[in-house]
Amino acid sequence: MKKLLWPLGLAATLCSPVPLWAQPPLTLELALDQALSRSPAIAAAIKEVQAAEGATRQAGVWRNPELSATVEDTRPESRTTTITMDFPIELGGKRSARISAAEFATGVAAAELNHVRSNVRSHVIGAFFGVLIAQERTRLADSSVGIATRVADAVAKRVTAGKVSPVEETRARVDLAQAQLESVEAGSELQTARFALAAQLGDGAPAFETVQGDVTKPPIRPGFAELVSQLEASPTIAMGLLEVERRKALADVEKSKATPDFTLSLGNKRDASIGRNQAVIGFSVPLPLFDRNQGAILEASRRADKAHDELQVVRLQLLGELQDASNRLAVANTSLHALQSTVLPSAQQAYDAASKGFDAGKFGFLEVIDAQRSLLQARARYLNTLAAAYQAAATIDRITGR
Numbered sequence: 001m002k003k004l005l006w007p008l009g010l011a012a013t014l015c016s017p018v019p020l021w022a023q024p025p026l027t028l029e030l031a032l033d034q035a036l037s038r039s040p041a042i043a044a045a046i047k048e049v050q051a052a053e054g055a056t057r058q059a060g061v062w063r064n065p066e067l068s069a070t071v072e073d074t075r076p077e078s079r080t081t082t083i084t085m086d087f088p089i090e091l092g093g094k095r096s097a098r099i100s101a102a103e104f105a106t107g108v109a110a111a112e113l114n115h116v117r118s119n120v121r122s123h124v125i126g127a128f129f130g131v132l133i134a135q136e137r138t139r140l141a142d143s144s145v146g147i148a149t150r151v152a153d154a155v156a157k158r159v160t161a162g163k164v165s166p167v168e169e170t171r172a173r174v175d176l177a178q179a180q181l182e183s184v185e186a187g188s189e190l191q192t193a194r195f196a197l198a199a200q201l202g203d204g205a206p207a208f209e210t211v212q213g214d215v216t217k218p219p220i221r222p223g224f225a226e227l228v229s230q231l232e233a234s235p236t237i238a239m240g241l242l243e244v245e246r247r248k249a250l251a252d253v254e255k256s257k258a259t260p261d262f263t264l265s266l267g268n269k270r271d272a273s274i275g276r277n278q279a280v281i282g283f284s285v286p287l288p289l290f291d292r293n294q295g296a297i298l299e300a301s302r303r304a305d306k307a308h309d310e311l312q313v314v315r316l317q318l319l320g321e322l323q324d325a326s327n328r329l330a331v332a333n334t335s336l337h338a339l340q341s342t343v344l345p346s347a348q349q350a351y352d353a354a355s356k357g358f359d360a361g362k363f364g365f366l367e368v369i370d371a372q373r374s375l376l377q378a379r380a381r382y383l384n385t386l387a388a389a390y391q392a393a394a395t396i397d398r399i400t401g402r
Helices: 028-038 040-059 094-160 166-200 224-231 235-256 294-359 365-400
Strands: 066-072 080-089 262-271 276-284
Touching: 028 094, 028 166, 040 094, 080 276, 094 166, 094 235, 094 365, 166 365, 224 294, 224 365, 235 294, 294 365
Parallel strands: none
Antiparallel strands: 066 080, 080 262, 262 276
């Protein structure tokens, strides 16, 4: 029974001996470590977080005092010199509002960093399994060439013995040529997949020969209801929520500017004509008769409302993508189970029986060809379905931030 239920990915685990100088297969863990450590997108996001931290530090700095000096009359005997220090005093909670807005900006940058890391992980996982499945397709194509070769040789022997028509040999050679073309196409697809993975790892060309993974185990993710409960914790939603709060904080900054600042002046006045020093104390405050920052307040408030609306759009969009990916994954896993448990074993059994019957002279060439095509189509469908399952799983991981 185990022979009939052979797993399609058994070839991935039964590796033939390789030379000592050969590179070891690339695993998913190594690929993720390399991509996360070398990704320029992650490096840029980290620098943005550091820049936002600098902005937060600057937002809390007190305003500098101003030193001013005034000289009246340049004649020494009647000159008056006034030196004052002006201390700006912020009112209306401007400093705390700036700090709050800067802190939310830092939070947005940190959420963006998590979002970028999640995207990098998702792309690497998708590219990795793209290579893994392309490797299996190449092995399948090579196996198809082997099967077609054996059938063509067997038909040639029977033609030589006068048991079948030469037309059947021609058809067998045509099938062999088609299998060889499919093998070449599979090899080209594998090279394309390898370069795509190398780009995700930060390399211009693949630095690995093969990748190692289990293609007999389909990806498993929680059901849609549980995924929806995880959606609010996703990096994209978290970034949107923080952006809404940042916009509100910026609106508070603009509202605080409606309150004018107070400037306190302290200094000394030297009157040479009377030979006396006099203390100087003063203050200044703008009168908000015309400019109360009303336009900037309205702008910031509407941008905060806009950020909230944009978050709702993103939430609905992610919900739709999540539902679609979850449905595709469920359908793919159901198909994979049916292929592994029923279709592949039955197709293999039918081909084995047709081959033995053909060798014994009980079946004709057409029966063997039909059984061969059914087997190869079942294997190809398994790989295509597996690829669809991993693509859906990668989409779910990108949305939920796994």
